[in-house]
Amino acid sequence: MLILVTLLAAQLPCLIANVVRGGPGLGTIQPSQGDYFQATKGGGHGDYHLIVLAPSSVQEMADFVFDGFRLAEKYRNPVMILSDGALGQMMEKVILPEEGSLPKTTPAWATTGKKKEREHNVITSLFIQPEEMEQVNLRLQEKYKAIQSEVRYEEIQTEDAEILLVAFGLSSRICQKTVDLAREKGIKVGLLRPITVYPYPYARLNELASQVEFMLTVEMNAGQMVEDVRLAVEGKVPVHFIGRMGGMILSPEDILHKLESVHESHNAVNV
Amino acid sequence: MNEKLYLEDEENLGTQVDESYDQVYCRPSTLTDVPFHYCPGCGHSVVHKVLMEVIDELGIQEETIGVAPVGCSVFAYQYMNIDMQEAAHGRASAVATGVKRVLPDKYVFSYQGDGDLAAIGTAETIHTVNRGENILMLFINNGIYGMTGGQMAPTSLIGQVTSTSPYGREAAQVGNPIKIADMLCLLPGAYYVTRQIVHNPNGVRKLKKALIKSFEYQKQKKGTCFIEVVSNCPSGWKMTPVETIKYIEEQMLPMYPVGDLKVPQN
Numbered sequence: 025m026l027i028l029v030t031l032l033a034a035q036l037p038c039l040i041a042n043v044v045r046g047g048p049g050l051g052t053i054q055p056s057q058g059d060y061f062q063a064t065k066g067g068g069h070g071d072y073h074l075i076v077l078a079p080s081s082v083q084e085m086a087d088f089v090f091d092g093f094r095l096a097e098k099y100r101n102p103v104m105i106l107s108d109g110a111l112g113q114m115m116e117k118v119i120l121p122e123e124g125s126l127p128k129t130t131p132a133w134a135t136t137g138k139k140k141e142r143e144h145n146v147i148t149s150l151f152i153q154p155e156e157m158e159q160v161n162l163r164l165q166e167k168y169k170a171i172q173s174e175v176r177y178e179e180i181q182t183e184d185a186e187i188l189l190v191a192f193g194l195s196s197r198i199c200q201k202t203v204d205l206a207r208e209k210g211i212k213v214g215l216l217r218p219i220t221v222y223p224y225p226y227a228r229l230n231e232l233a234s235q236v237e238f239m240l241t242v243e244m245n246a247g248q249m250v251e252d253v254r255l256a257v258e259g260k261v262p263v264h265f266i267g268r269m270g271g272m273i274l275s276p277e278d279i280l281h282k283l284e285s286v287h288e289s290h291n292a293v294n295v
Numbered sequence: 296m297n298e299k300l301y302l303e304d305e306e307n308l309g310t311q312v313d314e315s316y317d318q319v320y321c322r323p324s325t326l327t328d329v330p331f332h333y334c335p336g337c338g339h340s341v342v343h344k345v346l347m348e349v350i351d352e353l354g355i356q357e358e359t360i361g362v363a364p365v366g367c368s369v370f371a372y373q374y375m376n377i378d379m380q381e382a383a384h385g386r387a388s389a390v391a392t393g394v395k396r397v398l399p400d401k402y403v404f405s406y407q408g409d410g411d412l413a414a415i416g417t418a419e420t421i422h423t424v425n426r427g428e429n430i431l432m433l434f435i436n437n438g439i440y441g442m443t444g445g446q447m448a449p450t451s452l453i454g455q456v457t458s459t460s461p462y463g464r465e466a467a468q469v470g471n472p473i474k475i476a477d478m479l480c481l482l483p484g485a486y487y488v489t490r491q492i493v494h495n496p497n498g499v500r501k502l503k504k505a506l507i508k509s510f511e512y513q514k515q516k517k518g519t520c521f522i523e524v525v526s527n528c529p530s531g532w533k534m535t536p537v538e539t540i541k542y543i544e545e546q547m548l549p550m551y552p553v554g555d556l557k558v559p560q561n
């Protein structure tokens with residue numbers, strides 16, 4: 025984390041792949057989404073954000089390497105691919121991006137040897153005067169504002185949805201099956217999958233809050249992204265949560281049961 | 296200025312030096328105009344000056360990239376007018392590795408204190424040398440954590456009083472002073488390892504030679520060159536600069552003797 029924030033403060037573009045396993049500690053080697061807070065909210069010191077991409081397929085694991093480097097270079101900010109131990113070991117058909125599709129340019133700020141025409145380039149994360157450190161922070165905050173335009177998400181059967189599942193990464197793959205199972209039973213369920221978890225699709229979730237009866241957040245952790253969903257809906261609809269921890273994976277049926285029991289309890293209240 | 300210039304010992308030698316010189320001594324142009332923040336008498340200032348003088352003389356200002364440490368010399372990049380990066384504590388040789396791998400034809404050096412290189416950065420130090428990275432590692436051994444208030448370093452001497460060894464360093468409790476330069480000699484990646492001083496003119500001249508050699512070896516892509524400078528810390532040692540010279544000579548040098556530790560084998 026020290027190194028991460030050093031890179032960030034020095035505004036060095038880089039891509040970090042976090043293939044999350046069950047923790048805390050040495051933990052397990054099975055898949056988890058327990059690092060959501062660490063990836064999106066910090067963990068290092070100072071006010072900062074990474075750009076965080078959450079793939080849900082092996083194809084995206086490959087694509088996001090390229091997208092990640094492009095974003096990192098564009099914003100001079102570290103980018104993280106937030107994956108998990110299952111996606112990291114899964115086998116799926118992949119079409120690899122074309123070789124050479126990333127531009128090879130040397131930015132003007134790089135330390136390539138001082139030229140006569142310019143001042144020496146210095147890459148540092150040290151700003152010992154608080155006035156200067158504050159200015160650096162203000163510039164970072166401007167950057168994070170600009171990064172909001174990079175928000176990406178995927179919607180599955182949300183057009184007529186009365187209930188919305190919200191899940192990222194592997195959990196969203198499992199939720200797709202739940203959507204099908206629920207629809208077979210006549211329950212109109214949709215799914216919103218954040219592709220970027222920083223920046224986060226707050227605005228779209230807020231819109232959907234006016235449409236659905238409730239939301240159910242599905243994660244492989246104790247409930248981390250659910251806080252962002254609650255922030256997004258601003259109390260307009262109830263936001264429920266189901267998750268498992270320590271490397272355990274929910275089944276589509278587990279999620280369906282939870283969904284049905286919440287659905288019933290809502291109806292019971294409404295009667 | 297076109298005065299006649301004479302050698303220091305003019306009377307004895309009676310020698311007049313080349314009149315075409317306008318100046319025999321000046322601040323190396325590769326040093327910026329920023330005044331050093333170092334305490335009076337601190338070895339860091341001298342090492343900075345000698346290093347920049349060598350870069351000037353070799354004409355490699357545009358070809359050299361330096362990596363500064365965390366420690367009193369964290370701001371080395373304010374003084375050295377070359378492209379520089381500031382690494383996290385202990386990581387200078389890892390950052391230098393990255394720079395050199397991307398720009399293999401440039402000269403790259405790391406500059407670190409003993410807390411940085413021989414405590415928190417021990418792993419990076421050993422593995423950089425073990426890989427034989429084509430860089431120069433400069434190691435300023437003042438036997439103390441200067442920047443943070445004079446705490447005991449791995450290189451502090453037995454019996455040395457520091458803010459974290461107020462009764463003197465005891466081997467039974469915290470181990471013996473670590474001779475990291477000697478250890479590094481065992482690694483095949485180490486091409487040239489030497490220990491120098493900067494508290495007298497002869498030492499400065501020899502350090503200069505060692506620096507010139509190291510850049511030459513780097514050009515020839517020979518492997519890692521490692522220069523330890525046994526230096527001082529008047530503030531941390533709680534001594535006047537003059538007292539530190541005596542301490543270096545009587546206490547430090549018996550433990551860390553000056554001279555080449557590993558020289559190229561032909």
Ligand SMILES: Cc1ncc(C[n+]2csc(CCOP(=O)(O)OP(=O)(O)O)c2C)c(N)n1
Nearest residue numbers: 365366367384408409410411439440441442
């Ligand atoms: C990760 C981390 N740990 C600790 C520190 C605090 N710190 C700053 S300088 C320093 C020691 C410097 O000692 P040395 O490398 O011997 O350099 P000197 O000041 O003596 O030249 C320490 C521990 C830090 N900045 N970062």
Ligand code: SF4
Nearest residue numbers: 334337367441528529
């Ligand atoms: S604290 Fe010690 S090492 Fe640091 S500048 Fe002062 S004398 Fe030099």
Ligand SMILES: [Mg+2]
Nearest residue numbers: 408409439441
């Ligand atoms: Mg020191």
